[in-house]
Amino acid sequence: MSLLISCSEGDLITLSVDFDEDLQNCANENDNTFVFFVIDQDINRSLSVNFTDTSFEINPLVLADISLDEPTIITLNTTNNQLLYREFNTPINGEEYFCSSIPISNINVTLELISTNGTAEISYEAADNQPDPTQTIYTRTVILRDVTLEGDDIAIRKQILELGSDSIIIPN
Numbered sequence: 001m002s003l004l005i006s007c008s009e010g011d012l013i014t015l016s017v018d019f020d021e022d023l024q025n026c027a028n029e030n031d032n033t034f035v036f037f038v039i040d041q042d043i044n045r046s047l048s049v050n051f052t053d054t055s056f057e058i059n060p061l062v063l064a065d066i067s068l069d070e071p072t073i074i075t076l077n078t079t080n081n082q083l084l085y086r087e088f089n090t091p092i093n094g095e096e097y098f099c100s101s102i103p104i105s106n107i108n109v110t111l112e113l114i115s116t117n118g119t120a121e122i123s124y125e126a127a128d129n130q131p132d133p134t135q136t137i138y139t140r141t142v143i144l145r146d147v148t149l150e151g152d153d154i155a156i157r158k159q160i161l162e163l164g165s166d167s168i169i170i171p172n
Contacts, residue, residue: 085149
């Protein structure tokens with residue numbers, strides 16, 4: 001989805017929040033905070049879901065730590081469970097930017113949109129191809145539903161937005 005914004009000078013601005021990049025993640029399990037993110041290095045932008053949950057496991061080791069029947073639902077807001085769209089003045093490294101306890105000082109956010117509502121759904125499905133009988137590979141997918149991103153004079157509404165998928169391996 002693209003949003004077209006008209007300026008008083010007659011310029012037309014197009015902003016897309018759709019990404020085709022790989023889903024990445026990290027966690028601070030000391031305070032139960034997690035982030036799933038995608039980065040578009042071509043135009044220096046990211047889309048991330050940051051949340052706090054006491055029962056979520058980002059790297060589950062047993063099948064009981066995930067639900068195959070119902071997705072994990074995270075209600076988004078403007079404070080502790082956020083969807084963030086950001087554009088930067090320079091390329092970023094996701095591990096350094098999202099996963100480091102010390103913020104990077106030479107990166108400026110040039111545009112930021114923050115969720116005011118919506119949900120993030122984290123679901124799991126066993127992969128079709130299981131090459132090793134001692135473990136099972138699962139595809140984890142993060143889908144955003146009914147989200148509104150807002151910033152300075154910009155609001156974007158998306159009914160469904162797939163943040164992305166990754167794989168996890170659980171021993172049998």
